[in-house]
Amino acid sequence: MPPxxxxxxxxxxxxxxxxxxxxxxxxxxxxxxxxxxxMQALIRTPLPEAAAEPATTFSAEPGR
Amino acid sequence: xxxxxxxxxxxxAARKLSPVELxxxxxxxxxxxxxxxxxxxxxxxxxxxxxxxxxxVRIMASGPRGPLDGIPFAHKDIYCTAGIxxxxxxxxxxxxVPSADAxxxxxxxAAGVVMLGKLATxxxxxxxxxxxxxxxxxxxxxxxxxxxxGSSSGTGAAVAAxxxxxxxxxxxxxxxxxxxxxCGITGIKPTYGLCSRAGILPLAQSLDHAGPMAWTVxxxxxxxxxxxGHDAADPxxxxxxxxxxxxELGKGVKGLRxxxxxxxxxxxxxxxxxxxxxxxxxxDFFRAGGATVRDVxxxxxxxxxxxxxxxxxxxxFAVHETWMRRDPSLYGELMRDRLVLxxxxxxxxxxxxQKQRRALIAATEAATADCDILLTAAQPGEAPRIDAVPxxxxxxxxxxxxxxxxxxxxxxxxxxxxxxxxxxxxxQLVARPFAEPMLFRAADAYEKAHAWRSxxxxxxxA
Numbered sequence: 315m316p317p318x319x320x321x322x323x324x325x326x327x328x329x330x331x332x333x334x335x336x337x338x339x340x341x342x343x344x345x346x347x348x349x350x351x352x353m354q355a356l357i358r359t360p361l362p363e364a365a366a367e368p369a370t371t372f373s374a375e376p377g378r
Numbered sequence: 379x380x381x382x383x384x385x386x387x388x389x390x391a392a393r394k395l396s397p398v399e400l401x402x403x404x405x406x407x408x409x410x411x412x413x414x415x416x417x418x419x420x421x422x423x424x425x426x427x428x429x430x431x432x433x434x435v436r437i438m439a440s441g442p443r444g445p446l447d448g449i450p451f452a453h454k455d456i457y458c459t460a461g462i463x464x465x466x467x468x469x470x471x472x473x474x475v476p477s478a479d480a481x482x483x484x485x486x487x488a489a490g491v492v493m494l495g496k497l498a499t500x501x502x503x504x505x506x507x508x509x510x511x512x513x514x515x516x517x518x519x520x521x522x523x524x525x526x527x528g529s530s531s532g533t534g535a536a537v538a539a540x541x542x543x544x545x546x547x548x549x550x551x552x553x554x555x556x557x558x559x560x561c562g563i564t565g566i567k568p569t570y571g572l573c574s575r576a577g578i579l580p581l582a583q584s585l586d587h588a589g590p591m592a593w594t595v596x597x598x599x600x601x602x603x604x605x606x607g608h609d610a611a612d613p614x615x616x617x618x619x620x621x622x623x624x625x626e627l628g629k630g631v632k633g634l635r636x637x638x639x640x641x642x643x644x645x646x647x648x649x650x651x652x653x654x655x656x657x658x659x660x661x662d663f664f665r666a667g668g669a670t671v672r673d674v675x676x677x678x679x680x681x682x683x684x685x686x687x688x689x690x691x692x693x694x695f696a697v698h699e700t701w702m703r704r705d706p707s708l709y710g711e712l713m714r715d716r717l718v719l720x721x722x723x724x725x726x727x728x729x730x731x732q733k734q735r736r737a738l739i740a741a742t743e744a745a746t747a748d749c750d751i752l753l754t755a756a757q758p759g760e761a762p763r764i765d766a767v768p769x770x771x772x773x774x775x776x777x778x779x780x781x782x783x784x785x786x787x788x789x790x791x792x793x794x795x796x797x798x799x800x801x802x803x804x805x806q807l808v809a810r811p812f813a814e815p816m817l818f819r820a821a822d823a824y825e826k827a828h829a830w831r832s833x834x835x836x837x838x839x840a
Binding site for chain 1: 729
Protein backbone atom coordinates (compact mmCIF):
# COMPACT_ATOMS: atom_id res chain seq x y z
CA MET A 315 0.00 0.00 0.00
CA PRO A 316 1.65 3.30 -1.08
CA PRO A 317 1.87 6.02 1.59
CA UNK A 318 -0.24 9.14 1.43
CA UNK A 319 2.46 11.27 2.99
CA UNK A 320 4.91 12.89 0.58
CA UNK A 321 8.64 12.27 0.67
CA UNK A 322 9.07 15.84 1.92
CA UNK A 323 6.70 15.18 4.81
CA UNK A 324 8.60 11.98 5.57
CA UNK A 325 11.88 13.92 5.61
CA UNK A 326 10.34 16.42 8.01
CA UNK A 327 9.25 13.67 10.40
CA UNK A 328 12.72 12.10 10.29
CA UNK A 329 14.26 15.47 11.07
CA UNK A 330 11.90 15.99 13.98
CA UNK A 331 12.90 12.57 15.31
CA UNK A 332 16.57 13.42 14.86
CA UNK A 333 17.34 10.29 12.87
CA UNK A 334 20.37 10.45 10.57
CA UNK A 335 19.52 7.87 7.90
CA UNK A 336 21.11 7.21 4.53
CA UNK A 337 19.25 7.62 1.25
CA UNK A 338 18.78 3.88 0.69
CA UNK A 339 17.39 3.35 4.18
CA UNK A 340 14.97 6.24 3.75
CA UNK A 341 13.77 4.91 0.43
CA UNK A 342 13.17 1.45 1.84
CA UNK A 343 11.20 2.72 4.80
CA UNK A 344 9.19 5.21 2.75
CA UNK A 345 7.86 2.39 0.57
CA UNK A 346 6.15 0.64 3.49
CA UNK A 347 4.71 3.65 5.28
CA UNK A 348 1.26 2.87 3.94
CA UNK A 349 1.08 -0.01 6.40
CA UNK A 350 1.84 2.31 9.31
CA UNK A 351 -0.66 4.87 8.07
CA UNK A 352 -3.32 2.12 7.98
CA MET A 353 -2.65 1.42 11.66
CA GLN A 354 -2.80 5.14 12.49
CA ALA A 355 -6.22 5.26 10.83
CA LEU A 356 -7.45 2.13 12.61
CA ILE A 357 -6.71 3.48 16.08
CA ARG A 358 -9.00 6.39 15.25
CA THR A 359 -11.82 4.20 13.88
CA PRO A 360 -14.06 4.66 15.71
CA LEU A 361 -12.57 7.31 17.93
CA PRO A 362 -12.89 5.98 21.49
CA GLU A 363 -15.36 7.75 23.72
CA ALA A 364 -14.13 10.02 26.50
CA ALA A 365 -14.60 7.31 29.13
CA ALA A 366 -11.75 5.38 27.54
CA GLU A 367 -9.17 8.02 28.37
CA PRO A 368 -6.08 6.39 29.85
CA ALA A 369 -5.38 8.45 32.96
CA THR A 370 -3.75 5.48 34.62
CA THR A 371 -0.17 6.62 34.95
CA PHE A 372 -0.64 9.23 37.62
CA SER A 373 -2.62 9.50 40.83
CA ALA A 374 -2.31 12.00 43.67
CA GLU A 375 -3.63 9.32 45.97
CA PRO A 376 -0.74 7.71 47.88
CA GLY A 377 -0.15 4.09 46.99
CA ARG A 378 -1.83 4.28 43.60
CA UNK B 379 15.55 -39.75 26.70
CA UNK B 380 15.22 -36.09 27.60
CA UNK B 381 13.12 -35.75 30.76
CA UNK B 382 10.65 -33.00 31.49
CA UNK B 383 11.34 -30.82 34.52
CA UNK B 384 8.68 -32.68 36.51
CA UNK B 385 10.17 -36.05 35.58
CA UNK B 386 13.73 -34.94 36.32
CA UNK B 387 12.67 -33.41 39.64
CA UNK B 388 11.05 -36.64 40.75
CA UNK B 389 14.15 -38.64 39.83
CA UNK B 390 16.47 -36.14 41.51
CA ALA B 391 14.38 -36.14 44.69
CA ALA B 392 14.50 -39.96 44.71
CA ARG B 393 18.28 -39.74 44.20
CA LYS B 394 17.96 -41.71 40.96
CA LEU B 395 19.25 -38.88 38.77
CA SER B 396 22.32 -36.78 39.39
CA PRO B 397 22.08 -33.04 38.60
CA VAL B 398 25.69 -33.30 37.45
CA GLU B 399 24.92 -36.06 34.97
CA LEU B 400 21.81 -34.22 33.79
CA UNK B 401 23.83 -31.05 33.26
CA UNK B 402 26.56 -32.97 31.46
CA UNK B 403 23.97 -34.52 29.15
CA UNK B 404 22.60 -31.06 28.30
CA UNK B 405 26.10 -29.71 27.69
CA UNK B 406 26.78 -32.66 25.40
CA UNK B 407 23.65 -31.86 23.39
CA UNK B 408 24.70 -28.23 23.17
CA UNK B 409 28.14 -29.33 21.97
CA UNK B 410 26.57 -31.59 19.36
CA UNK B 411 23.82 -29.31 18.05
CA UNK B 412 24.49 -25.66 18.79
CA UNK B 413 26.89 -25.26 15.90
CA UNK B 414 23.78 -25.75 13.76
CA UNK B 415 21.07 -24.20 15.92
CA UNK B 416 22.86 -21.16 17.43
CA UNK B 417 20.49 -21.17 20.39
CA UNK B 418 23.18 -19.98 22.79
CA UNK B 419 25.15 -16.79 22.41
CA UNK B 420 27.10 -17.48 25.60
CA UNK B 421 27.76 -20.77 27.33
CA UNK B 422 28.73 -20.90 31.01
CA UNK B 423 29.71 -24.57 31.17
CA UNK B 424 32.19 -24.41 34.06
CA UNK B 425 29.98 -22.41 36.38
CA UNK B 426 27.03 -24.62 35.42
CA UNK B 427 28.89 -27.78 36.35
CA UNK B 428 29.97 -26.16 39.63
CA UNK B 429 26.34 -25.23 40.35
CA UNK B 430 25.22 -28.77 39.49
CA UNK B 431 27.82 -30.25 41.84
CA UNK B 432 26.70 -27.89 44.60
CA UNK B 433 23.08 -28.88 43.99
CA UNK B 434 24.02 -32.54 44.17
CA VAL B 435 25.81 -32.10 47.50
CA ARG B 436 22.87 -30.11 48.84
CA ILE B 437 20.32 -32.65 47.70
CA MET B 438 22.26 -35.61 49.03
CA ALA B 439 22.56 -33.86 52.40
CA SER B 440 19.07 -32.49 52.89
CA GLY B 441 16.93 -33.08 49.83
CA PRO B 442 16.05 -30.65 47.02
CA ARG B 443 14.88 -27.11 47.61
CA GLY B 444 12.00 -27.83 45.27
CA PRO B 445 11.28 -29.12 41.77
CA LEU B 446 13.80 -26.79 40.12
CA ASP B 447 16.81 -27.76 42.22
CA GLY B 448 19.52 -29.03 39.87
CA ILE B 449 17.51 -28.42 36.67
CA PRO B 450 19.53 -27.23 33.60
CA PHE B 451 18.18 -23.85 32.52
CA ALA B 452 19.15 -20.74 30.56
CA HIS B 453 18.07 -17.13 30.18
CA LYS B 454 17.13 -15.08 27.17
CA ASP B 455 19.90 -12.53 26.77
CA ILE B 456 17.76 -9.59 27.79
CA TYR B 457 17.59 -10.92 31.37
CA CYS B 458 20.38 -9.22 33.34
CA THR B 459 22.80 -11.63 34.97
CA ALA B 460 25.29 -10.30 37.51
CA GLY B 461 28.84 -10.59 36.26
CA ILE B 462 27.76 -12.25 33.00
CA UNK B 463 27.39 -10.19 29.80
CA UNK B 464 23.82 -9.30 28.85
CA UNK B 465 23.78 -7.99 25.31
CA UNK B 466 20.23 -8.21 23.94
CA UNK B 467 21.98 -9.91 20.99
CA UNK B 468 23.13 -6.45 19.92
CA UNK B 469 26.35 -4.70 19.09
CA UNK B 470 24.94 -1.76 21.08
CA UNK B 471 25.41 -3.67 24.34
CA UNK B 472 28.36 -5.88 23.45
CA UNK B 473 30.47 -6.00 26.61
CA UNK B 474 27.62 -4.87 28.88
CA VAL B 475 28.05 -6.72 32.18
CA PRO B 476 25.28 -6.07 34.71
CA SER B 477 26.14 -5.75 38.36
CA ALA B 478 22.90 -7.36 39.53
CA ASP B 479 20.56 -10.14 38.50
CA ALA B 480 17.08 -9.43 37.20
CA UNK B 481 14.52 -10.21 39.90
CA UNK B 482 13.33 -13.31 38.06
CA UNK B 483 16.91 -14.51 37.52
CA UNK B 484 17.53 -14.24 41.25
CA UNK B 485 14.27 -16.03 42.07
CA UNK B 486 15.06 -18.91 39.72
CA UNK B 487 18.59 -19.16 41.09
CA ALA B 488 17.18 -19.34 44.61
CA ALA B 489 14.96 -22.19 43.43
CA GLY B 490 18.10 -24.05 42.41
CA VAL B 491 18.22 -23.92 38.60
CA VAL B 492 21.59 -24.63 37.00
CA MET B 493 22.18 -21.73 34.62
CA LEU B 494 23.93 -22.96 31.47
CA GLY B 495 24.23 -19.64 29.67
CA LYS B 496 22.52 -16.89 27.72
CA LEU B 497 20.19 -17.52 24.82
CA ALA B 498 19.78 -15.92 21.43
CA THR B 499 17.04 -13.36 20.96
CA UNK B 500 15.95 -11.04 18.22
CA UNK B 501 17.92 -7.82 18.73
CA UNK B 502 16.46 -6.10 21.80
CA UNK B 503 13.54 -8.57 21.53
CA UNK B 504 12.39 -6.98 18.27
CA UNK B 505 14.82 -7.06 15.37
CA UNK B 506 15.03 -10.48 13.78
CA UNK B 507 15.79 -12.85 12.31
CA UNK B 508 18.92 -10.81 11.56
CA UNK B 509 22.12 -11.89 9.88
CA UNK B 510 24.06 -8.66 10.49
CA UNK B 511 24.46 -8.92 14.28
CA UNK B 512 27.47 -10.12 16.30
CA UNK B 513 25.81 -13.56 16.65
CA UNK B 514 23.76 -15.53 14.12
CA UNK B 515 20.01 -16.08 14.60
CA UNK B 516 18.77 -19.25 16.28
CA UNK B 517 17.37 -21.94 14.00
CA UNK B 518 14.47 -24.32 14.34
CA UNK B 519 15.48 -27.79 15.61
CA UNK B 520 12.70 -29.43 13.59
CA UNK B 521 14.40 -28.12 10.45
CA UNK B 522 17.37 -25.75 10.79
CA UNK B 523 16.54 -24.12 7.46
CA UNK B 524 13.41 -22.78 9.11
CA UNK B 525 12.53 -19.92 11.44
CA UNK B 526 12.04 -20.25 15.20
CA UNK B 527 9.82 -17.17 15.40
CA GLY B 528 10.88 -14.59 17.88
CA SER B 529 11.95 -12.94 19.85
CA SER B 530 12.64 -15.68 22.42
CA SER B 531 14.20 -17.65 19.58
CA GLY B 532 17.09 -19.23 21.46
CA THR B 533 14.83 -20.41 24.27
CA GLY B 534 12.44 -22.04 21.81
CA ALA B 535 15.23 -23.82 19.97
CA ALA B 536 17.15 -24.89 23.08
CA VAL B 537 14.12 -26.32 24.89
CA ALA B 538 12.87 -28.17 21.79
CA ALA B 539 16.30 -29.68 21.20
CA UNK B 540 16.68 -30.74 24.83
CA UNK B 541 19.72 -28.53 25.46
CA UNK B 542 17.92 -27.20 28.52
CA UNK B 543 14.77 -28.30 30.33
CA UNK B 544 13.39 -24.79 30.60
CA UNK B 545 14.25 -21.17 29.95
CA UNK B 546 13.05 -17.62 30.20
CA UNK B 547 11.32 -15.63 27.53
CA UNK B 548 9.70 -12.25 27.21
CA UNK B 549 6.55 -11.39 25.31
CA UNK B 550 5.61 -7.91 24.05
CA UNK B 551 3.58 -8.94 21.01
CA UNK B 552 4.00 -12.73 21.05
CA UNK B 553 7.69 -13.33 21.72
CA UNK B 554 7.08 -16.26 24.09
CA UNK B 555 4.04 -17.78 22.39
CA UNK B 556 5.37 -17.47 18.82
CA UNK B 557 8.64 -19.38 19.31
CA UNK B 558 6.87 -21.90 21.54
CA UNK B 559 4.39 -22.57 18.72
CA UNK B 560 6.92 -22.86 15.90
CA CYS B 561 9.42 -24.87 17.95
CA GLY B 562 6.78 -27.29 19.26
CA ILE B 563 7.11 -26.49 22.96
CA THR B 564 4.95 -24.76 25.56
CA GLY B 565 5.23 -21.13 26.57
CA ILE B 566 3.08 -18.95 28.77
CA LYS B 567 2.74 -15.21 28.73
CA PRO B 568 1.37 -14.66 32.23
CA THR B 569 -0.99 -11.89 33.25
CA TYR B 570 0.59 -8.44 32.98
CA GLY B 571 2.28 -7.69 36.28
CA LEU B 572 2.47 -11.28 37.54
CA CYS B 573 6.23 -11.61 36.89
CA SER B 574 8.60 -8.76 37.61
CA ARG B 575 10.37 -7.16 34.62
CA ALA B 576 12.94 -5.46 36.87
CA GLY B 577 16.37 -6.14 35.42
CA ILE B 578 15.00 -7.24 32.05
CA LEU B 579 15.95 -4.96 29.16
CA PRO B 580 12.68 -3.37 28.00
CA LEU B 581 11.10 -3.34 24.58
CA ALA B 582 7.80 -1.56 25.35
CA GLN B 583 7.01 -1.32 29.02
CA SER B 584 3.23 -1.27 28.92
CA LEU B 585 3.21 -4.45 26.82
CA ASP B 586 6.28 -6.32 28.15
CA HIS B 587 5.67 -9.58 29.99
CA ALA B 588 8.23 -12.03 31.43
CA GLY B 589 7.48 -15.74 31.46
CA PRO B 590 8.77 -19.28 31.12
CA MET B 591 9.11 -21.71 28.22
CA ALA B 592 9.43 -25.47 28.62
CA TRP B 593 8.56 -28.82 27.07
CA THR B 594 5.29 -29.37 28.97
CA VAL B 595 2.46 -27.40 30.51
CA UNK B 596 3.29 -28.68 33.99
CA UNK B 597 6.89 -27.57 33.57
CA UNK B 598 5.70 -24.06 32.73
CA UNK B 599 3.56 -24.09 35.88
CA UNK B 600 6.57 -25.14 37.95
CA UNK B 601 8.72 -22.40 36.45
CA UNK B 602 6.04 -19.73 36.80
CA UNK B 603 5.74 -20.65 40.48
CA UNK B 604 9.37 -19.61 40.93
CA UNK B 605 9.16 -16.50 38.76
CA UNK B 606 5.89 -14.91 39.91
CA GLY B 607 5.39 -12.51 42.77
CA HIS B 608 5.25 -8.86 43.68
CA ASP B 609 8.37 -6.77 43.19
CA ALA B 610 8.45 -3.14 44.20
CA ALA B 611 11.23 -2.60 41.66
CA ASP B 612 8.73 -3.10 38.80
CA PRO B 613 6.09 -0.33 38.80
CA UNK B 614 3.61 -2.62 37.03
CA UNK B 615 4.08 -5.52 39.42
CA UNK B 616 0.82 -6.91 40.81
CA UNK B 617 0.71 -6.88 44.60
CA UNK B 618 -1.31 -10.02 45.25
CA UNK B 619 -0.79 -13.52 46.58
CA UNK B 620 0.71 -16.05 44.17
CA UNK B 621 -1.57 -19.07 43.78
CA UNK B 622 -0.44 -22.68 43.40
CA UNK B 623 -0.18 -22.96 39.64
CA UNK B 624 -0.38 -26.77 39.74
CA UNK B 625 -3.42 -26.83 42.01
CA GLU B 626 -5.91 -27.50 39.21
CA LEU B 627 -3.81 -29.92 37.12
CA GLY B 628 -5.56 -33.25 36.62
CA LYS B 629 -9.05 -31.88 37.28
CA GLY B 630 -10.08 -32.28 33.66
CA VAL B 631 -12.13 -29.86 31.64
CA LYS B 632 -15.66 -30.73 32.76
CA GLY B 633 -17.64 -27.58 33.39
CA LEU B 634 -15.19 -25.22 31.72
CA ARG B 635 -16.75 -22.61 29.47
CA UNK B 636 -14.64 -22.16 26.37
CA UNK B 637 -14.99 -19.34 23.88
CA UNK B 638 -13.74 -20.11 20.38
CA UNK B 639 -12.53 -16.91 18.68
CA UNK B 640 -13.17 -18.42 15.29
CA UNK B 641 -13.07 -15.13 13.38
CA UNK B 642 -9.43 -14.58 14.39
CA UNK B 643 -8.13 -17.69 12.63
CA UNK B 644 -10.78 -18.25 9.96
CA UNK B 645 -11.51 -14.70 8.74
CA UNK B 646 -9.14 -12.09 10.18
CA UNK B 647 -5.98 -14.07 9.29
CA UNK B 648 -6.86 -17.52 7.93
CA UNK B 649 -4.54 -20.24 9.19
CA UNK B 650 -3.14 -23.35 7.49
CA UNK B 651 -5.31 -26.48 7.23
CA UNK B 652 -3.15 -28.28 9.82
CA UNK B 653 -3.40 -25.42 12.30
CA UNK B 654 -7.16 -25.19 11.80
CA UNK B 655 -7.55 -28.95 12.17
CA UNK B 656 -5.61 -28.81 15.44
CA UNK B 657 -7.82 -26.07 16.84
CA UNK B 658 -11.02 -27.82 15.76
CA UNK B 659 -9.80 -31.12 17.25
CA UNK B 660 -8.98 -29.34 20.50
CA UNK B 661 -12.48 -27.85 20.60
CA ASP B 662 -13.89 -31.35 20.08
CA PHE B 663 -11.65 -32.67 22.86
CA PHE B 664 -12.91 -30.02 25.27
CA ARG B 665 -16.55 -30.76 24.35
CA ALA B 666 -16.02 -34.48 24.81
CA GLY B 667 -14.53 -33.82 28.23
CA GLY B 668 -17.62 -31.99 29.43
CA ALA B 669 -16.72 -28.38 28.65
CA THR B 670 -19.04 -26.11 26.74
CA VAL B 671 -17.57 -24.54 23.61
CA ARG B 672 -19.21 -21.63 21.83
CA ASP B 673 -18.07 -19.10 19.28
CA VAL B 674 -17.29 -15.62 20.58
CA UNK B 675 -16.75 -12.43 18.63
CA UNK B 676 -14.39 -9.80 19.93
CA UNK B 677 -12.78 -6.86 18.10
CA UNK B 678 -10.82 -7.77 14.99
CA UNK B 679 -7.21 -8.90 14.94
CA UNK B 680 -6.43 -5.81 12.85
CA UNK B 681 -7.86 -3.51 15.52
CA UNK B 682 -5.85 -5.17 18.30
CA UNK B 683 -2.69 -5.18 16.19
CA UNK B 684 -2.97 -1.53 15.17
CA UNK B 685 -3.37 -0.56 18.81
CA UNK B 686 -0.58 -2.81 20.04
CA UNK B 687 1.94 -1.96 17.34
CA UNK B 688 1.44 1.80 17.66
CA UNK B 689 2.07 1.51 21.41
CA UNK B 690 4.99 -0.88 20.93
CA UNK B 691 6.72 1.21 18.28
CA UNK B 692 6.33 4.42 20.25
CA UNK B 693 7.52 2.99 23.58
CA UNK B 694 10.41 1.16 21.90
CA PHE B 695 11.57 4.32 20.17
CA ALA B 696 11.49 6.12 23.53
CA VAL B 697 13.80 3.43 24.95
CA HIS B 698 16.25 3.66 22.05
CA GLU B 699 16.06 7.27 20.86
CA THR B 700 19.38 8.40 22.35
CA TRP B 701 21.32 5.56 20.74
CA MET B 702 19.37 5.88 17.50
CA ARG B 703 20.12 9.58 17.18
CA ARG B 704 23.76 9.11 18.08
CA ASP B 705 24.61 6.19 15.80
CA PRO B 706 21.84 4.10 14.21
CA SER B 707 24.46 2.01 12.41
CA LEU B 708 25.12 0.18 15.69
CA TYR B 709 21.84 -1.68 15.19
CA GLY B 710 21.09 -4.41 12.72
CA GLU B 711 19.00 -3.36 9.75
CA LEU B 712 15.72 -4.87 10.98
CA MET B 713 15.86 -3.36 14.44
CA ARG B 714 17.00 0.01 13.17
CA ASP B 715 14.39 0.34 10.44
CA ARG B 716 11.57 -0.86 12.70
CA LEU B 717 12.59 1.64 15.40
CA VAL B 718 12.46 4.43 12.82
CA LEU B 719 8.70 3.88 12.53
CA UNK B 720 8.34 4.71 16.21
CA UNK B 721 10.18 7.95 15.63
CA UNK B 722 7.63 8.95 12.99
CA UNK B 723 4.61 8.58 15.28
CA UNK B 724 3.15 11.47 17.24
CA UNK B 725 2.10 11.90 20.84
CA UNK B 726 -1.50 11.98 19.57
CA UNK B 727 -0.98 8.59 17.90
CA UNK B 728 0.20 7.15 21.21
CA UNK B 729 -2.67 8.63 23.20
CA UNK B 730 -5.30 7.48 20.69
CA UNK B 731 -3.81 3.97 20.83
CA GLN B 732 -3.99 3.98 24.62
CA LYS B 733 -7.62 5.08 24.44
CA GLN B 734 -8.34 2.33 21.94
CA ARG B 735 -6.65 -0.09 24.31
CA ARG B 736 -9.19 0.76 26.99
CA ALA B 737 -12.04 0.33 24.53
CA LEU B 738 -10.68 -2.99 23.20
CA ILE B 739 -10.29 -4.40 26.70
CA ALA B 740 -13.83 -3.34 27.62
CA ALA B 741 -15.24 -4.93 24.46
CA THR B 742 -13.31 -8.16 25.07
CA GLU B 743 -14.47 -8.34 28.67
CA ALA B 744 -18.09 -7.83 27.63
CA ALA B 745 -18.02 -10.41 24.84
CA THR B 746 -16.33 -13.11 26.94
CA ALA B 747 -17.91 -12.48 30.34
CA ASP B 748 -19.32 -16.02 30.44
CA CYS B 749 -16.09 -17.71 29.28
CA ASP B 750 -13.34 -19.25 31.40
CA ILE B 751 -10.97 -19.96 28.51
CA LEU B 752 -10.58 -18.57 25.00
CA LEU B 753 -9.26 -20.69 22.12
CA THR B 754 -7.64 -19.53 18.88
CA ALA B 755 -4.43 -19.86 16.87
CA ALA B 756 -0.95 -18.97 18.04
CA GLN B 757 0.66 -18.78 14.59
CA PRO B 758 -0.80 -18.99 11.08
CA GLY B 759 0.94 -22.29 10.31
CA GLU B 760 4.28 -24.06 10.35
CA ALA B 761 7.56 -22.16 10.54
CA PRO B 762 8.60 -20.55 7.25
CA ARG B 763 12.14 -20.79 5.93
CA ILE B 764 14.41 -18.50 7.91
CA ASP B 765 15.49 -16.72 4.72
CA ALA B 766 11.87 -16.07 3.72
CA VAL B 767 10.63 -14.10 6.73
CA PRO B 768 9.29 -10.73 5.52
CA UNK B 769 11.03 -7.73 7.05
CA UNK B 770 7.71 -5.96 7.54
CA UNK B 771 5.53 -8.97 8.40
CA UNK B 772 3.82 -7.11 11.22
CA UNK B 773 2.56 -4.47 8.80
CA UNK B 774 1.31 -7.06 6.33
CA UNK B 775 -0.83 -9.40 8.46
CA UNK B 776 -2.09 -9.16 12.04
CA UNK B 777 -0.72 -11.72 14.46
CA UNK B 778 -2.72 -13.83 16.93
CA UNK B 779 -0.78 -12.99 20.05
CA UNK B 780 -0.77 -9.19 20.21
CA UNK B 781 -4.44 -9.01 21.36
CA UNK B 782 -3.48 -10.45 24.73
CA UNK B 783 -0.52 -8.13 25.18
CA UNK B 784 -3.02 -5.33 24.65
CA UNK B 785 -5.43 -6.78 27.23
CA UNK B 786 -2.72 -8.17 29.52
CA UNK B 787 -4.59 -11.50 29.80
CA UNK B 788 -2.56 -14.70 30.17
CA UNK B 789 -2.03 -16.86 27.10
CA UNK B 790 -0.37 -20.22 26.63
CA UNK B 791 0.76 -22.01 23.48
CA UNK B 792 0.25 -25.78 23.25
CA UNK B 793 1.36 -28.01 20.34
CA UNK B 794 -1.50 -29.62 18.41
CA UNK B 795 0.43 -31.73 15.91
CA UNK B 796 2.47 -31.34 12.76
CA UNK B 797 1.83 -29.81 9.38
CA UNK B 798 2.55 -31.06 5.88
CA UNK B 799 6.16 -29.92 6.17
CA UNK B 800 6.75 -31.98 9.30
CA UNK B 801 7.02 -28.92 11.52
CA UNK B 802 4.88 -28.29 14.64
CA UNK B 803 1.56 -26.46 14.69
CA UNK B 804 -0.11 -25.13 17.82
CA UNK B 805 -3.08 -23.50 19.47
CA GLN B 806 -3.33 -20.63 21.92
CA LEU B 807 -5.45 -20.78 25.07
CA VAL B 808 -6.22 -17.58 26.96
CA ALA B 809 -7.75 -16.94 30.37
CA ARG B 810 -8.99 -13.95 32.29
CA PRO B 811 -6.44 -11.98 34.34
CA PHE B 812 -4.73 -13.98 37.09
CA ALA B 813 -6.59 -17.17 36.16
CA GLU B 814 -3.38 -19.05 35.31
CA PRO B 815 -4.31 -22.14 37.39
CA MET B 816 -7.40 -22.66 35.21
CA LEU B 817 -5.37 -21.99 32.07
CA PHE B 818 -2.83 -24.63 33.07
CA ARG B 819 -5.69 -27.02 33.90
CA ALA B 820 -7.19 -26.79 30.40
CA ALA B 821 -3.83 -26.90 28.60
CA ASP B 822 -2.54 -29.80 30.68
CA ALA B 823 -5.70 -31.82 30.13
CA TYR B 824 -5.34 -31.44 26.36
CA GLU B 825 -1.61 -32.15 26.42
CA LYS B 826 -1.89 -35.30 28.53
CA ALA B 827 -4.61 -36.69 26.27
CA HIS B 828 -2.45 -36.39 23.16
CA ALA B 829 0.87 -37.90 22.16
CA TRP B 830 2.62 -34.82 20.83
CA ARG B 831 5.06 -34.68 23.79
CA SER B 832 6.52 -38.08 22.90
CA UNK B 833 8.15 -36.72 19.75
CA UNK B 834 11.33 -34.65 19.73
CA UNK B 835 13.14 -33.14 16.73
CA UNK B 836 15.14 -35.81 14.90
CA UNK B 837 18.23 -33.65 15.31
CA UNK B 838 18.13 -34.07 19.10
CA UNK B 839 17.94 -37.85 18.83
CA ALA B 840 21.02 -38.06 16.57
